[in-house]
Amino acid sequence: MPALMSACAVVSPSGEPALSPTELAEFYHDMAAPYGTPVDEERVASGTRVAHRALADQLAAVRTVNAPPDLLILTHALPDLHPFTAVAPHLDRLLGGGALAFGISQQGVSGTFTALRLVDRYQRSGRCATAAVAVLEQSTLPCPHPHVPTDGLIDSGVLLEFGAGGGPVLRGIEAFAPEERPGPRLAELAAEDPEGTLLVLGPCVDDDGGTTDRVAARTDTYGTGVWLALADNLRTWAEQYRTVVLCDTDPESGRSHLAVLRVPEQD
Structure with missing residues (x-):
């Protein structure tokens, strides 16, 4: 059974100055227009603009495990600042490379629990000895989400690393x-x-x-x-x-x- 060897987190890291609020709002308008979805430009302009890739960079920097994992699963309940960006391979490279790396989306809060089930099954079947689960959440949303806290949402990320022993x-x-x-x-x-x-x-x-x-x-x-x-x-x-x-x-x-x-x- 997987043992949780290490867990690290980042909260409210610095944003992405290379992308202006205007450029981001234009991107969201182009993406949402075919579906008739309004974009809140003020919300975008006041956002922190911390993408999943930036959160992954921060997690890799504070990680305490040295060896690369065999399996890497990235999950998020809310969309990335740049939708359709494959961040799991990028994080895999930062952690040493060579893992089977993929993401889970469209499951909301359930996604991380699905990732844990996969870690358990992969280890039990002998397909991995070590695994990492990254949980990412960015706060710059182009339109209100009905269940996001109204008093503010922070940018945050967690990296859970599992092995055969050494923890719960x-x-x-x-x-x-x-x-x-x-x-x-x-x-x-x-x-x-x-x-x-x-x-x-x-x-x-x-x-x-x-x-x-x-x-x-x-x-x-x-x-x-x-x-x-x-x-x-x-x-x-x-x-x-x-x-x-x-x-x-x-x-x-x-x-x-x-x-x-x-x-x-x-x-």
Whole structure:
């Protein structure tokens, strides 16, 4: 089973001065015009203009693992500043090259959980020994998104790196249909070890975890929140808890997912 060896994050890095707001707005107009979608030029002009490639560059710079991964999956719940740009191969080169690298999109918040399932399957089948999952989110959107926080969205990225040992083990990923509530399952998992379990919850999660410790994802994120919390606290949580459950709900589809990390017992 995959073990989370390392996790790093970047938040609100500097933008892209090479691309002017006018050039970006013109690009969005050309792309949206055939579909009759209005572009908010003021929103574009006031944006930070941090593309996924810039976030990938920053993640590679703060990464602590030296060896290149065998598998690299890039996910994002919101579109890139430059849609249709293949950032996964670029990040693969920065991490050493040679990985099977691809991206997951059009799944919203669910995309990262899909990536974890793939990491688990690839490792179990012997097709990879090490894997990396990059979760990217940029805030310069040409038109309002119905579920993006109205009080602001930050540019953020997370890189999770998995191997055969050396960290919390990915013990399972579960999915819930839109009509299902993850709360009862969270309560069930928490009841197995109330004092040794931590729940890390996205903003739309229905929480029935009782008195078990919990952490809420920051409200200025959309799809990166629970993963930012994990990257910021991985070492501390591994020392304080035996089980960490990350749960998030996609506000567009209503689908929920959870991932269970278990800290191996020390000899």
